[in-house]
Amino acid sequence: MLRQNGNNLCNQADCSPEIQLLFLNNVKGRKVVVWGTGELSGYVSPFIEKYLPISFYTSRDAVGAFRGIRVTTKEASGLSPELHYVVVLANPAFVEIRQDLEDLGFVQYYSYFDLGSMQEWHNPWLSDLGVMSAKPLKYRSCAQIEYAELVFQGPIDKNVKCIQPCCWIGLDPLPAVAFGGTPEDTLKSFMLLRREIIAENIRFSLLGDDISDEERKFTKICTKCPSFIESGWPAQGYRPIAAVHFAMYPSPCQCKCTYCFVRNDEKHGSLQFEESIHSKCYDRLFDTVGYALDNKMISEDVCWQFAAGEITIHPYKEKFLDLIKNQAAGFVTNAFLFDESIAAHLSSNPRSSLCFSIDCGTPETWRKIKGVDNFDAVVANIAKYLQVCQRPEQVQLKYIILPGMNDNSMDYHGIVEILKKLQIARLGITPDHHSCFDNNPSVQDDLCKATGYLAALLRKNGIAPGLGHTQKQLERIEYYANEALAAD
Numbered sequence: 064m065l066r067q068n069g070n071n072l073c074n075q076a077d078c079s080p081e082i083q084l085l086f087l088n089n090v091k092g093r094k095v096v097v098w099g100t101g102e103l104s105g106y107v108s109p110f111i112e113k114y115l116p117i118s119f120y121t122s123r124d125a126v127g128a129f130r131g132i133r134v135t136t137k138e139a140s141g142l143s144p145e146l147h148y149v150v151v152l153a154n155p156a157f158v159e160i161r162q163d164l165e166d167l168g169f170v171q172y173y174s175y176f177d178l179g180s181m182q183e184w185h186n187p188w189l190s191d192l193g194v195m196s197a198k199p200l201k202y203r204s205c206a207q208i209e210y211a212e213l214v215f216q217g218p219i220d221k222n223v224k225c226i227q228p229c230c231w232i233g234l235d236p237l238p239a240v241a242f243g244g245t246p247e248d249t250l251k252s253f254m255l256l257r258r259e260i261i262a263e264n265i266r267f268s269l270l271g272d273d274i275s276d277e278e279r280k281f282t283k284i285c286t287k288c289p290s291f292i293e294s295g296w297p298a299q300g301y302r303p304i305a306a307v308h309f310a311m312y313p314s315p316c317q318c319k320c321t322y323c324f325v326r327n328d329e330k331h332g333s334l335q336f337e338e339s340i341h342s343k344c345y346d347r348l349f350d351t352v353g354y355a356l357d358n359k360m361i362s363e364d365v366c367w368q369f370a371a372g373e374i375t376i377h378p379y380k381e382k383f384l385d386l387i388k389n390q391a392a393g394f395v396t397n398a399f400l401f402d403e404s405i406a407a408h409l410s411s412n413p414r415s416s417l418c419f420s421i422d423c424g425t426p427e428t429w430r431k432i433k434g435v436d437n438f439d440a441v442v443a444n445i446a447k448y449l450q451v452c453q454r455p456e457q458v459q460l461k462y463i464i465l466p467g468m469n470d471n472s473m474d475y476h477g478i479v480e481i482l483k484k485l486q487i488a489r490l491g492i493t494p495d496h497h498s499c500f501d502n503n504p505s506v507q508d509d510l511c512k513a514t515g516y517l518a519a520l521l522r523k524n525g526i527a528p529g530l531g532h533t534q535k536q537l538e539r540i541e542y543y544a545n546e547a548l549a550a551d
């Protein structure tokens with residue numbers, strides 16, 4: 064049942080994927096009947112019809128048709144809980160209608176949308192996006208979408224879609240929006256995209272095997288992503304943004320990683336920042352984030368992430384640090400430099416972290432992958448960051464497996480020695496983006512083998528491998544890790 068409270072008409076209802084879900088989940092093959100032919104019905108009915116046909120309307124006083132659909136009185140409707148699923152789009156007569164329905168045997172109901180309890184949410188943003196929560200629902204989605212992450216990724220100086228709900232790069236097409244005319248336009252279209260993605264995920268889950276993943280409009284690519292999993296998602300329509308990622312360019316970087324998406328993006332890529340050209344683009348970025356902060360769209364315990372070029376030499380580094388104040392932040396760095404401001408932030412905020420992709424264990428491989436001969440200097444910088452951190456876990460090292468380049472015994476033993484020297488107890492292992500989404504079984508198997516061997520060596524030395532792989536990949540990795548340990 065949905066109800067209207069006073070004059071606050073819930074035109075917000077059509078914004079919510081959860082409202083769809085609640086209908087779709089409970090209808091169980093029955094005919095959908097809408098009780099109410101008032102203004103509220105006019106708003107919400109088209110939304111219901113996107114997913115399920117309305118069989119007829121019921122109203123105490125109306126007969127004839129509403130929106131071209133038959134209207135009957137309660138008496139003439141023949142309503143029964145076995146045959147009908149009734150959506151009440153009601154006015155203050157809600158309580159009496161519920162009594163009428165109970166008299167007809169409808170003993171189970173849900174009040175999905177109660178504007179009375181929405182008053183505290185009456186910020187225009189929240190009421191536009193907001194809706195009541197329901198029980199956790201099982202469907203395929205990912206944490207970045209569900210917990211509302213806002214990712215600026217890609218060229219912000221071109222009129223392309225560079226704002227997306229997750230930070231996977233190089234995937235095309237990934238759901239994304241472009242900057243709008245104003246910060247409000249930008250954020251509205253981003254929030255709409257997120258809602259539509261969740262709605263699609265719910266719809267596909269409810270429709271089961273009858274509908275192929277290929278038909279997904281927004282999340283076709285997500286079905287190949289290890290983060291896209293079935294889980295009991297909290298099913299809340301509105302959430303403040305839990306994380307903001309800055310991974311946009313032009314953003315300068317001194318490194319030349321072979322796998323660098325920006326360097327390899329021939330169409331749009333550029334790490335070259337020119338104040339006279341690009342300051343306007345950054346103004347737009349800061350205005351958008353500022354608007355979101357002013358309108359309380361960003362959670363108070365937000366986590367900020369910086370993975371744009373190299374943060375230590377970013378021309379707006381200080382402005383970014385001012386923006387985040389002392390909130391938790393993750394800084395991705397190439398560690399070419401030891402940066403005092405970032406060190407101070409890490410030192411004063413134990414929730415903040417520094418992420419460094421080391422990707423090798425020898426200076427030779429470092430030079431091959433990174434294009435610069437400064438391996439010892441970057442390892443020394445990492446040691447300095449560790450000294451200022453409150454917790455060693457604040458410094459996170461990652462090893463991107465690049466088959467044929469860094470999956471050899473020299474590098475594997477080298478990285479273990481470095482980790483032991485730095486007293487780092489965990490190493491994240493990830494595939495490079497291309498291999499990750501490559502469905503070729505032999506590519507996947509090579510990747511699992513390389514990961515399994517490294518994981519085994521780490522475990523043998525008391526270091527935990529951090530594996531963010533799919534269940535299927537994890538099983539193969541485990542198999543190869545055990546094989547390596549047994550052969551040792």
Ligand code: SF4
Nearest residue numbers: 205229285288290291
């Ligand atoms: S690509 Fe993966 S992380 Fe990104 S939105 Fe899709 S499922 Fe989520």
Ligand code: SF4
Nearest residue numbers: 316318320323372397
């Ligand atoms: S450190 Fe990052 S931005 Fe710089 S080249 Fe490597 S991947 Fe690209």
